[in-house]
Amino acid sequence: MLNLASILVGILSLAIVIPSQIPLLGWGNWFALPLIVVGIVLGQLSSSRGGRNFNLVVLLIVIVRLSLGGGIF
Template sequence: MLNLLSILFGIVSLVVVIPATIPLLGWANWLALPLIAVGVVLGQLSSSNTGRNFCLIVLLIAAVRLTLGGGII
């Protein structure tokens, strides 16, 4: 159950992160980071690693985008 919740948090945060790759929408990544963190924690508590790994990939995408934009743009 926790793995399913982790995947759900990952999908919701991915829906926020994908449009945030557009210039001047990078601030949306800051909204997605807490969702990703909750997904990683739920994935860590579950017996399967799928949800946690998916959330970590979404976190990597968001972190690279924030780094390229200087954290704001």
């Protein structure tokens, strides 16, 4: 059950991250970071690791985008 909750949180955060890839909308990634952390924690508490891995991939996308934009854009 926690794995499903982790995947749902990951999908919600991915829905925030995708539009944030547009230039000057990178600040949306900062709103997605707390959701991603919650998804990773839920995935870690689960017996399955699929949700955690999905959230880690979304986190990697956010980190790369924030590093390319200098943390703001």
